[in-house]
Amino acid sequence: MQLPFGYYPVGNSLYPLALDLFMPTVFFFFFGAAYRTARYFAFYNKPFVPYTSSLRGISTREKIKDLVNTFANSSKLGIKRKPVTTAAGLLMHISLIVIIFLLAQHMVFWAYYIPPYKVLFPLAIPESSVDGELAFTRASLPLTPTPYPFVHDIWGPLTVILNGQYITYLLMILLGIYLGHKFHILGERLALRAGDWWFFVLLYIDIILGFLATSHIPNNVVDYDNLLGAHILVAEILIATLPFTRGFHMFEFYLGKMREWYFTVYRRGEK
């Protein structure tokens, strides 16, 4: 069957389609981001600042220290009072960032569109702990008798845990916990939004598709192209809808915390 978006030489697969849709996705993302940002400007009222304290002013150094605390407080308190979900959340975020931006295959993709990205190549994380070999399809565990020097990577022995395969396993488990948590919320009749499902389910599907593609399951070129294409397409849906979903928190997080710090520390001029 010929796909309606044009002629693609590699077996009518989703892969070239996904590649063709990348730039429109980026455009759509910027359009959405501009819309979201413009709304903030449209509703902006300059806050009136009556005064700052003359009694117990704090030094610039302390203000900066408080800025760090402002960002860290949520995790610090969460670890104390909700250790499991907080640890799972933190680990999930770290894993996602690492795999999106530092997995070797992803880096090649980013560098194609943004060439300066190449400077980060030395940090590339291999797909598996045994160099570029597909450990999964070779039915060999990452902990193979392969000698360390065989792993040509800046991470060295760390690649035993810092590799695409393990991080993907971890992500599937952690996102699974989060999805389970959503079902728990549903059962308890607590606030649950359609956007929660949209983002988590799509992300979960995307990770599975990426995993299957990179692991060559099933192991033939047509399925590989389709799986890889589907992986990129789902990622594009996530990117395009970021400004309209909870995904935008990856940008607004900084805005919110800076605002909190400005109004509660900097503006008051006291502690």
Add this chain to the structure above:
Amino acid sequence: MTQAIAEKVNMDALKRAIDEVFYSQIDSTTLYYFQSCVNCKACEVACPFTPTSLHYSPVNKAEISRQLYRYRFSIWGKTIGKVIGGSKKYLTLNEAETMVDYVWHCTNCGACMFVCPMAIDSGALIDLLRQVAFKAGMVPKIYRDIADLEISGKYWDVDFFKNAWNSLISKIKDAIGKEVPLDKKKSEILFYASLYEAMVYPDVLVKVAKILDMLNKDWTFMSKPLGIRPPIGLVIGDKEGAIKVMQRVYSYFTDISPKYVMMTAGGFEYPSLRYTMHETFKVKPTYEVVHVTELLAKWYENNEFEIEPLDEIITWHDPCQLGRRGGVFEAPRVLMKALSKKFKELPSHGVNSFCCSRGGGGCGVPTMVENMAKTLGIAISEDDKKFLDSTIEPLIKAGKIKVNEINKVKAKEVMTGCPVCIESIGFSIDYYHANSQVKHIIDVLADRMKVNKK
């Protein structure tokens, strides 16, 4: 209670209230609060009402306001949101009932904002619902009557109040051995107190006056209070009423024109009179509103007095409005460390201080509210009684956490700077038979100060 209120709801008034509040109050800050929540539920751990039920977690309570926002301010909310239940134009009776229940299970303590990874102040969104409830006539009558008395200024016609205030002035006169300087213009310090404080801890106020006199400060006191606990309107969702009271307060402060307006209460009146009042009127005051601990810490660091330390473990409870909302953390600690070398922090302190679960949301300790109503001759209806009873459970649940923390540090004395914190923590200490006492810091400090002669 809530069912009883809901049955009396004027649905048209409720719809008007929803429209008015949600169309009039959107700005970039509330917009951010509305649309940036990722529903991660990190705020659960900070809320004093979550131990009662997860339904009272900040994100869950604030979701009602998000649904109303989405319908009005987002394309998805007006289209798909309606179909999948993500947005609502108005609320049904049952939803209104839930909303009323939720708004009285939030003290607006701000703990959720500091623990939220996105710094979202859910209290601000719940406050919008409180304003809706007020405009729709769904505020418990007992609170509305007390607030109305304050707004009208007729509290001064109540003999009980007048006697309490005049008796306080007499006690201060006896303590300092001379006439109390009243309404003196251009004094360095205007010693500000509310009627509520005059009733719950007159001794603390007398001690403050004594300290000011001992330190030979140029101070003045108010011949009449400016409200029962102004501006009560802010905590029951009556913004317009609160503005009337704040106008009275601002006018008096401006007329006296001191250098400092010094408060002993670190409850909601602290940030209200320090920040909200001036932000609302858009005025830069010629004075600075401060908590008594701020001035005392400054004077202590200037060696104006010494403190004879205690030999026991003491701890400080950060009142939410004084600390998180007001930004005062260090000053009380300067004094606490001087008061005892065995000063210990509670496990939850500073911006993470665990709220006593009363105060800002209007839910005072039920017995205290009941007594005040009786004193004022306000009839307590069956609905009011049920409502007040329903506020006991959160107090007990949050109190357990607070008492466990106090027991953990083995503190003999818990000091704080807010009358409602004293009432509620005192309740919890009694309820759980803890071996501790809760006091206003002045209560202890005043007796251990030694003035340095210049």
